[in-house]
Amino acid sequence: MSTPPIGRRGFLRGALGVGALAVAGCAPGGGGQAAPSRLAAPSATASAVKGEITIWNRSGDLFKVFDAAIAKFKQAYPGVTVNHQQVDIDAKLANTLISGTDVPDGSFWDDAKIGGQAEHLYDLTDLVAPYKDQTAPYKISVNTVDGKIYGVPWDLDPGLLWYRADILEDAGVDIAGIATYDDLLAASRTIKERNPASKPIHLDKNPFLSQLWLEMLANQQGTSLTDANGKLRLDSPEYQNIFAWIRQATGDGLVTHAPYLEPADVNTLDSGQQVFVPWAIWWSFAPQNLLKTTKGKWRAAPLPAWTPGGARSGAMGGSSFVIPAKAKNPELAWLLYEYLCFKDEGIQAVYGPNSVYPGGLSTSVPSYTPALDPAKPLFQPIEALGGQDLWKVATEAAATIPAAVPIPWWWAQSVDYLGNNVQRLIEGKMSPDDVIADSAKKIQRNLIDRG
Incomplete structure (x- = not known):
């Protein structure tokens, strides 16, 4: 986050962005626009996939975490160039989706705001399907509109x-x-x-x-x-x-x-x-x-x-990744988000020790349940909590969160x-x-x- 009092989340900035959403927001399926088709994954191998994508994230510590993780993604997919941009998402994304001009290939967004723009996003149901049963039910449900999944579930905030x-x-x-x-x-x-x-x-x-x-x-x-x-x-x-x-x-x-x-x-x-x-x-x-x-x-x-x-x-809160219906290279954006959310190497790259969080990212846990093993922590005990094993407390709490x-x-x-x-x-x-x-x-x- 760019403002320390909020930590890694942009919730106060999200509150300030409510006005923009009030203008831009509309009910899913409204406005007479046809729903986008379901997105299919590229069939080429990792070494053969080529192209360039523009990815939006909020500025601050999380941007730096994702930037480092994207560098590892590029090692796995050497033919993909990622233009990773710091953007005021709450002020810009909704209006950009509606205008259809200069849309990114993918963006970070709060779960609470995805449903309002579903008609401008790709339907990711088929892509998420192999991981659905191993993703926290809460995250699947909040990313689902009319039975279709529009967000790639990322974090869980118990x-x-x-x-x-x-x-x-x-x-x-x-x-x-x-x-x-x-x-x-x-x-x-x-x-x-x-x-x-x-x-x-x-x-x-x-x-x-x-x-x-x-x-x-x-x-x-x-x-x-x-x-x-x-x-x-x-x-x-x-x-x-x-x-x-x-x-x-x-x-x-x-x-x-x-x-x-x-x-x-x-x-x-x-x-x-x-x-x-x-x-x-x-x-x-x-x-x-x-x-x-x-x-x-x-x-x-x-x-x-x-x-x-x-x-x-x-x-309490949570964020996912969306792929705009007018993205230029949506399949490549999916490969990035699949790597970050569902692949062990990508999850480790985000949550494990890094230059921003030397002990690991401890402000959320993954929503992908195979990563939520209390005995296999992604971040280390926290000295500022007296050495408490927050990973164990958080993952055990996360397992009790009801579906929504x-x-x-x-x-x-x-x-x-x-x-x-x-x-x-x-x-x-x-x-x-x-x-x-x-x-x-x-x-x-x-x-x-x-x-």
């Missing part, structure tokens, strides 16, 4: 419970005893009793990120904002559970409401005011790169479950309603029932019915 090990030990709180979200509230109360200035649980102040976090908690319960037919299901027991829990946590004074890894957040993480951060694996960026006085004191555990014995993780349904094309735009209302709930300005009723009405009226 939710984890990040916690201050030293504070829990001082308070006599056993992390193993935090098995449910009620247990998390109880542990937070115990900590606050010892330190009244503590507001142990992080809830985020950014509407886009808070909605992404909300969907992690919903996915953990096996649901999401819409069902497989696109019907809104915000008014459900699962979302009611989440909103009631938020209200309880805020009402008991257990919440630090701060913007993700901005100075106010970092300061309260380092001061001990925050003790628990229920967040995606990519929060590992913070102790490794931003925190000062508490580096080495944080650890990761599975998320609590909503019910005893329930799933201990959900997906395709993300609706209007998801990013719905932040104007749901994400903002989640903020009002945290601030005590709306009730759970009001959040559900107001958000559902506006999403239905302004997005779904106009789709």
